[in-house]
Amino acid sequence: MTEVDRIFQDIQRLPTEERKRLFERLSNALSEPSALEATQVPLPEPPPLIRPFMAEPDVLDEVCAMAMEDRKRDALSAWDEDDEGTP
Numbered sequence: 001m002t003e004v005d006r007i008f009q010d011i012q013r014l015p016t017e018e019r020k021r022l023f024e025r026l027s028n029a030l031s032e033p034s035a036l037e038a039t040q041v042p043l044p045e046p047p048p049l050i051r052p053f054m055a056e057p058d059v060l061d062e063v064c065a066m067a068m069e070d071r072k073r074d075a076l077s078a079w080d081e082d083d084e085g086t087p
Contacts, residue, residue: 053060
């Protein structure tokens with residue numbers, strides 16, 4: 001469990017009015033320009049292979065899922081073909 005998950009669970013245990021006040025405070029703090037500037041971190045340039053998929057994140061997710069399935073299948077078949085039990 002991450003620190004964010006623990007914090008979220010603590011917030012869920014608060015009474016509704018306290019959660020509303022916390023949300024309002026957080027919203028106000030994040031809407032201030034200085035708070036936004038402090039939290040913005042420039043993203044690194046994506047690898048060349050990823051760039052064509054940036055406009056289509058669902059396609060990238062699908063390609064990655066297919067690659068992982070192929071990797072899993074190929075790893076299992078490598079184990080089956082080897083008499084010594086190593087790929």
